[in-house]
Amino acid sequence: MFRTALRNVLAHKARLLMTVLAVMLGVAFVSGTLVFTSTLSEATQASSQKGYDNVDVAIQPKSPDNGGGAPGAVPHLDQKLLDKAGRVPGAASVTGTVSGFTAIADKKGGLIGDGFPTRGGNYFPGADGKDARYPMRSGAAPKGAHEFALDAHTADTAGYKVGDTVRLSVDGPVREQKLTGVFTTDDGAVAAGGSLALFDTRTAQQLFATPGAFSEIDVKAAPGTSQSALKAAIDKVLPKDGAESTTGKQLADEQAKMIAASMDGMKTGLLVFAGIALFVGVFIIANTFTMLVAQRTKELALLRAVGASRRQVTRSVLIEAFVVGAVAAVTGLVAGIGIGAGMRALMSATGARFPDGPLVVSPSTVLISLLVGIVVTVLAAWLPGRRAAKIPPVAAMNSVHATATAKSLVVRNTIGALFAGAGAAGVLVATGMDDGKAVMVGGAVLLLIGVFILTPLLSRPLIALAAPVLRAFGISGALARQNAVRNPRRTAATASALMVGLTLITGMTVIAGSVQKGIDKMATDALKADxxxxxxxxxxxxxxxxxxxxxxxxxxxxxxxxxxxxxxxxxxxxxxxxxxxxxxxxxxxxxxxxxxxxxxxxxxxxxxxxxxxxxxxxxxxxxxxxxxxxxxxxxxxxxxxxxxxxxxxxxxxxxxxxxxxxxxxxxxxxxxxxxxxxxxxxxxxxxxxxxxxxxxxDKQDVSDGIAKMFNLMLNMLYGLLAMAVIVAVLGVINTLAMSVFERSQEIGMLRAIGLDRRGIKRMVRLESLVISLFGGVLGIGLGVFFGWAAGELISGSLPTYELILPWARIGVFLALAALVGVLAALWPARRAAKLNMLAAIKAE
Structure with a gap:
């Protein structure tokens, strides 16, 4: 049976290609996400840890415990404490730091970095007159109130050189400072795209704190003194309530955790969309193996007749799925590594800056990618394999496998109705709850599953609505409608892949547009100010x-x-x-x-x-x-x-x-x-x-800013969900191609009785168009419903929320579904038109 399964894979290479591509895309997205986030996280952590090379113990202000006392701000550290820390046994050097926001103008007057971490700090020279944190590439350190130094990357980007006068601002009023030096730094914020301006310590204290005060005191240990020993010595000179000490290793570890946590959010978001693409791919895999099993009815029945057990037949189908999944997972992993490298290069090309570091492909990334590809494929093929095992040996005497029984259809529709009803009820109940997010998500999942199960039942009446339009295309249109409803389960599985993607896209568009309108209205209603x-x-x-x-x-x-x-x-x-x-x-x-x-x-x-x-x-x-x-x-x-x-x-x-x-x-x-x-x-x-x-x-600027934020978010979502749509296109192509193969004899007969090649092409294209629009209508309908329901929850915290149906974008989404159908039919239609009518009539 193992050899039989392998021969079947090799015998149906072309038919399994689309399945391999669908799984490969999902796996590539998963592995690419893991490679990109791991590479970025490790490079950022390494860069951040470099910033603590000269810090063995850091003294920081201790937040006051205001248990009923004055609610004052966090205290600053003074010069007296800095001097004490420098005299502690085991201390080699001490550095007082001050920092805060500093906006730097480019030569046209615009803000460098557009608000990205644009910071200012102090240059704190040691005994040698230099600050080891900021080696000067050119020029000298700032010494007066009207001088400053700038990091090398910002200076190069803006075209500033030593001696230039630069306009900057710390808290509003414009300052004009002379650029005396350009320095290099391992500061993680600068490596990520921020800017850093340095002032002499007295000036920085006046700008960011109070005269004579520091926001942190960093102590470097003498050779032979450990961080823990130095910390213990420093703790003895600290005021009881005003300050606390932390080792450099602890600070680096905390920074690493924060970076990893920030990467986790990005990783989770990207993996969600990868999961959506794989979920859509499940429909294609199940559809492909269902059709392969149907085409091999006689073969499988003969295997049963010569002694193969049901378990062996199921196992042979699952072995095919395993081989397909393994091939797709390996190719997807390789493609994902390329995607990870490409994402880093793309973000760098758009102006985003990241610390340099090697491409990280961890063993967990390899294992997860392989498991995802194989497990998803095998699970999707399990139901078709189980159906294959139920084929009775007597079916070998027939040329066509028996259609689904009335009982199985009743059971399917009943289960679908129960799921859809429970899901719709859950969503509606959640709209009236104060915190119904979990209930709404659960209801939405149930409703989506229920609609998927009911799709074969829904296909006939909804596709029948297209009959008047299809009649305009004559016999090709009539045949297309009949072919689309001939196998409702196959039509449903094909349309469902597109339905899932458009449900998400439509729902998010409705929510984003409505929230934007609500915030815009809030800004307009609350402000009289110009x-x-x-x-x-x-x-x-x-x-x-x-x-x-x-x-x-x-x-x-x-x-x-x-x-x-x-x-x-x-x-x-x-x-x-x-x-x-x-x-x-x-x-x-x-x-x-x-x-x-x-x-x-x-x-x-x-x-x-x-x-x-x-x-x-x-x-x-x-x-x-x-x-x-x-x-x-x-x-x-x-x-x-x-x-x-x-x-x-x-x-x-x-x-x-x-x-x-x-x-x-x-x-x-x-x-x-x-x-x-x-x-x-x-x-x-x-x-x-x-x-x-x-x-x-002004109010319009506020509104435009809100619109810009939501449009950016939506464009990112559209880009990510495009993966699911691409997978859906592959599903439609796969279904049509295999359907053309199944109907070879029928197509040959149609050609023999007078339907020309153009008519055959039109028939296949119209069938594809109808199936795609069917999935599109279901997806848009569900998306609008979910958008409305989510809006009811949001309106509790946003009183000005107003449901907005973006009819123009909904029209674009429907047109997108139609385009999917047209593009997906190009190759199958051409293949059908090229069939040799005599050879096709002889085909079994």
């Missing part, structure tokens, strides 16, 4: 920006949004400071109770979620501990409906500012006399010094 000014990265603005804007001609109202940590009772609570006099002119809050009123003094407004949690009503008074530790009492004047843009406890900046240790703004809302015009926007940009770090956005 512009929102903020940093290009999520870092705070200098209060000088708000002062400058407030004094501009044409600005009728402005207000910063300023956050400050506080404590209400024993619970931490962030307070938001605004310009109470202008806040009502800049926002359109939906008040549930009370009103905005006169927002000054101890008066405050709170969002509905916080009010419900605390049990507050308009008029409620509550005690608060401010950032500086002083206590006060605030009065609730109104409760508003919070949203993603504005929420929390809001009060006047005049009340909040005296308690803040360092005043910074998250954004500034602006209303101008002439509204949102290009001239008004230009005047704001010019007044702020054409700052690369600051963005001036």
């Amino acid at each position: 512009y929102v000014v903020s940093m290009a990265s999520p870092t705070p603005l200098s209060p000088d920006v708000a002062k400058k804007i407030a004094g501009l001609d044409g600005v009728t109202a402005s207000s910063p949004l300023r956050n400050s940590p506080s404590r209400i009772g024993t619970d931490p609570q962030s307070l938001t400071g605004v310009n109470g006099a202008d806040f009502g002119k800049l926002t359109r809050l939906d008040f549930v109770k009370g009103s905005l009123g006169d927002l000054r003094g101890d008066r405050t407004v709170v969002d509905d979620a916080t009010a419900k949690e605390k049990g507050w009503q308009p008029g409620s008074r509550f005690p608060v501990t401010f950032e500086d530790g002083k206590k006060g009492t605030l009065t609730v004047s109104g409760v508003y409906r919070g949203n993603e843009m504005i929420n929390g406890v809001i009060l006047d900046t005049a009340t909040l500012a005296p308690h803040q240790k360092q005043i910074t703004d998250m954004k500034v809302m602006v209303k101008t006399k002439d509204g949102a015009t290009d001239a008004a926007k230009d005047s704001l940009v010019k007044a702020l010094g054409k700052n690369p770090a600051i963005t001036v956005a």
